[in-house]
Each structure stands twice: as C-alpha cells, then as structure tokens.
Amino acid sequence: MFHVEHFGEIVSTCLAEQIHLIGLSLTSTQFDQFARFADELSRWNQKVNLTAITEPTDVAIKHFLDSLFGVLALPTGAQRLVDVGSGGGFPGIPLKIMMPDLALSIVEPNSKKASFLLHLVGLLKLGQAYVLNRKIEDLSRQDFGMNGPLSIVVRGLKVEDRVGLFACLLNREERLILYSTTPWFHSLDNYQLKLLDQIPYQLPQGLGDRRLIVLKKG
Numbered sequence: 001m002f003h004v005e006h007f008g009e010i011v012s013t014c015l016a017e018q019i020h021l022i023g024l025s026l027t028s029t030q031f032d033q034f035a036r037f038a039d040e041l042s043r044w045n046q047k048v049n050l051t052a053i054t055e056p057t058d059v060a061i062k063h064f065l066d067s068l069f070g071v072l073a074l075p076t077g078a079q080r081l082v083d084v085g086s087g088g089g090f091p092g093i094p095l096k097i098m099m100p101d102l103a104l105s106i107v108e109p110n111s112k113k114a115s116f117l118l119h120l121v122g123l124l125k126l127g128q129a130y131v132l133n134r135k136i137e138d139l140s141r142q143d144f145g146m147n148g149p150l151s152i153v154v155r156g157l158k159v160e161d162r163v164g165l166f167a168c169l170l171n172r173e174e175r176l177i178l179y180s181t182t183p184w185f186h187s188l189d190n191y192q193l194k195l196l197d198q199i200p201y202q203l204p205q206g207l208g209d210r211r212l213i214v215l216k217k218g
C-alpha cells in the first residue's frame with residue numbers, strides 16, 4: 001500500500017508518461033490538480049465508496065487518462081459540459097481540469113459522492129463547475145445554465161433505457177458522448193438522435209479496449 005502523501009504524485013507522474021497518447025500536454029498547474037484530485041479520491045475512498053480502482057497506475061490510466069480521451073469526441077469550441085452519474089468525478093473533472101474554460105455541470109444523486117465532488121470543486125478552485133445532487137430524470141435543460149451549446153458525457157451509467165430523456169435535454173447539433181467497452185447497436189429510430197461516430201481507443205499497458213460513442217441531435 002502506498003503512503004497517501006505520495007499517492008497523487010505517483011498518479012500524476014504516470015499520467016505525464018501517457019498523456020501524449022491523446023496528443024495533449026498539461027501544465028504544471030494541471031498536473032498539480034490531478035495529483036490533488038488523486039490524493040482526495042484515495043482519502044475519501046476510505047469512507048465513501050467512490051471507486052473500486054485504487055492502485056495509482058490504474059487511477060492514472062483507467063480514470064484520468066480514460067476520461068481525457070473524451071476530448072476526441074467533443075465538438076470544436078465546446079463551451080458547456082454535463083457529466084451525468086459522475087461518481088468520483090469521471091469523466092467531468094479531468095475534462096474540466098484539461099479545459100478550464102468549459103462550464104461544467106456534474107449530476108450525481110448520491111449525496112456522499114456529491115459532497116466529495118463539491119469538496120473537490122472548491123479544493124481545485126474550478127470556476128464555473130456546479131454539482132447537482134439530483135437524478136438526471138429530475139432535471140431540465142435550464143438546470144445547466146443558459147449560455148452556449150451543450151455536450152453531455154456519460155461513463156458507467158446505463159443509457160439505453162434513457163435515450164429519450166437525453167434527446168430531450170439536447171438542442172439540434174448537440175452531442176451525447178458515451179464512454180463504452182462495446183459498440184452501439186441500439187435503435188435510435190424513435191429519437192431525434194443519430195450515431196455520428198464511434199471512436200475506438202486502447203488504454204496503455206494492456207488495460208483495455210474502449211470506445212467513445214458519439215450521438216448527435218438531428
């Protein structure tokens with residue numbers, strides 16, 4: 001077991017070694033934010049069930065790097081992001097650290113997880129980041145603020161039964177981006193959504209095949 005003081009440092013060093021895979025680079029401030037995020041995740045995870053992923057290399061790759069792959073699916077000039085079912089902050093917080101100008105709404109109905117997310121937003125001094133301690137079913141577009149086109153990201157929450165709900169939250173040309181391990185094979189006939197792209201990628205060190213499923217409101 002790693003001493004908690006070094007946890008974040010190890011995670012951010014590992015992230016630094018792999019970030020080139022997405023064609024991105026990070027500033028020292030951003031690395032510091034990832035290190036602090038990892039430390040808090042590890043610390044809070046001892047009392048709140050935030051994640052089953054606890055080894056530093058796994059946190060760096062399966063949580064942080066995987067979340068950051070989402071930039072490949074975001075539209076150019078994305079302004080507003082909604083992360084639905086964020087849990088320990090994935091993928092919304094890593095994307096926000098990467099793109100500080102993005103306005104982020106984090107939807108998480110579990111109160112303890114929402115407390116963690118709120119704490120994290122303050123600790124990392126993330127501006128324009130809002131935690132909504134609600135279920136997505138109980139929210140409307142107005143809850144995400146009014147300005148700029150919206151993208152919704154979802155990782156680890158079943159969406160197949162909720163496609164209509166997501167379609168209602170989006171305006172024309174806006175995107176629903178799903179982090180998945182399997183191809184999308186569900187019919188979209190009854191919704192104003194179409195499959196825009198499926199972007200496959202591999203996590204390094206043989207940690208798995210993933211894909212981003214990009215749906216667009218027609």
Ligand SMILES: C[S@@+](CC[C@H](N)C(=O)[O-])C[C@H]1O[C@@H](n2cnc3c(N)ncnc32)[C@H](O)[C@@H]1O
Nearest residue numbers: 084085086087090091109110135136155156157
């Ligand atoms: C498997 S976790 C995934 C967490 C995170 N996105 C990740 O990839 O590590 C699913 C999360 O969705 C949240 N959730 C469950 N039902 C939800 C709903 N109806 N609306 C929004 N979030 C929900 C749960 O509380 C949980 O934190």
